[in-house]
Amino acid sequence: MSKYEYIPEPALVKGNHDFASITKLVTDVNLRPTPKNWYLAMLPANALLGLLLVSIGYLIWEGTGIWGLNNPVGWGWAIINFVWWVGIGHAGTLISAILFLFRQDWRTAINRFAEAMTIFAVMCAGVFPAIHVGRIWVIYWVFPVPNQMAMWPNFNSPLLWDVFAVSTYFTVSLLFWYVGLVPDLATLRDKATDKIRKVAYGLFALGWTGSSRAWWNYEKAYMILAGLATPLVLSVHTIVSFDFAVSMIPGWHTTIFPPYFVAGAIFSGFAMVLTLMIVARKIYGMKDIMTDDHMEKMNIIIMVTGSMVGFAYMMEFFIAWYSGVEYEKAIFMLRATGPYAWAYWIMMFCNVISPQVFWFKKLRRSVGFTFFISIVVNIGMWFERFVITVTSLSTDYLPSSWDYYSPTAWDVLTYVGTFGLFFTMFLLFLRFLPMIAIAEVKLVMPQGDPHNYDDETQEYHLHVEEVPQPKAVKA
């Protein structure tokens, strides 16, 4: 035996499952009576959603003056929260599209879940640009529709690019999610026993039969959508970063922003998927499908993207010095030592140091520890957006106009309220839609591959790859 050994990929579905038991495991959640705990979880979620509506109502009534914005800092929590939520959404598209193109079969356990998260996160993100405009009743001015001034939007503005990017992203994510859902809705239609579910699931399943001629077009559509969503997701956070990078503010006007924002987005999104997954798989008993191996793989992605973000922080510092621009150098020194140094070091600790623990296999596979880090990472990513937005604005070119920025209670309540929107939507999703892509999981099970059946008897017979032993090398 040589010291190198072939280690096969771990089985994607644990336990002794066949197709029927997978269907039952996933659809039971939607078909059984609503558990009491679901209502208990819905209660705080709805309370927070109410809080969001109140905060928005008061904002519309009173104006953006209720927020803590001041003269140099004209962009506060609204943009921070917007960028943070959009970034979280990106993990869903990465899992559903990019990992699909790379043939990472393990994505099937979490893609439905993560795509749902994407859609709800983008909803939460979309709230902020919509409400921050002050006169919300003329929000349609951001779209190229005729208005009473007979003017059109300014197509040179990154903020307008953002309108197109985020609305396209939301629409395409929703379509992608729905396409994935159609075969599973058909499963629910066929499993449902009561009239209401049969009709409701039946309508949305569009009459899907599982015909191979339909699957043939379906798989093509899925691949094309994945191919479209991949550059789309990269473009969305690139354009979000243009909101900053195209301006002339020190600390913002850098070419590193697009890749650095995208890496940060994936980093925080995976953390959010983990936070939700660890709780949901426990409550709903999905550990056979969402296994510790999935968690480990996601932790590795968190470690990689976290290191990329850390590298970007250092590179920003280096380029600020190397550029020789006084304002650029000053802003980075001020970030680390100035009035917001506390936020900067929280960011550094949460985003750069904390994911490095995942070099240890033991910690990558520890559920409790992963849960803890996933929350730390999202706190860190929120602070990253805070540091970028607030430090650059509050201490820009003229020291005479510098001012310290603090949020008001309304800033905080609106942000907390978006969690209400997010969790309300998520709970509805868990209750009424299959949280795991049933058809896709069956596809990647060894029983789903005709090659794993005997040619003569057609009985199941797992095909095992022969791995040649390395030959001993003569000295």
Place this chain on the structure above:
Amino acid sequence: MSTTESKNLYGILAEFKNPKALVDASAKVVEAGYDKFDTYTPFPVHGIDKAMNLPKSKLGYIVFGHALLGFSGAIAMMYFMSVIDYQINISGKPFFNAPAWVPITFELTVLLSAFGAVFGMFFLNGLPKLSNPLFEVERFKKATDDGFFVCIEAKDSKFQADLVRQLFEEAGATHIEEVYEQ
């Protein structure tokens, strides 16, 4: 059977025990010369396209058409709005500012392509189609769970009920039944 005989036969449905048996069976159906038939599976089965001799999907052309529409539509829209209809001088930048138009052109190209991919796929598959003779077969509910079916339709020019049954039996079907139009 007296009630069913008055209805029109839609086809004959056979169930097979696993994906491999289904792939082998569909190859036999093709070999026997049937072309109005389809297989039904809970997930896309590897290699069934070859066994069924399916032509390449036309979806790519539909998506490409939509992509062109999105691309040219975006440029035409921005050109009309900022160059023809209402020029606005922004920091002395040209009215036709091609680099700044790249993001929106890209987004609209992707958006229209995605519409093409999703609705084109539904169109090619003839969906939505909420009524289907197969839905009347109780056993067919397994097609979205763990059943693997072949159905040869009665409108096939070669269709002969007893020959079809015989073919399915030889291919190792676990269950065979007639499907009737409603």
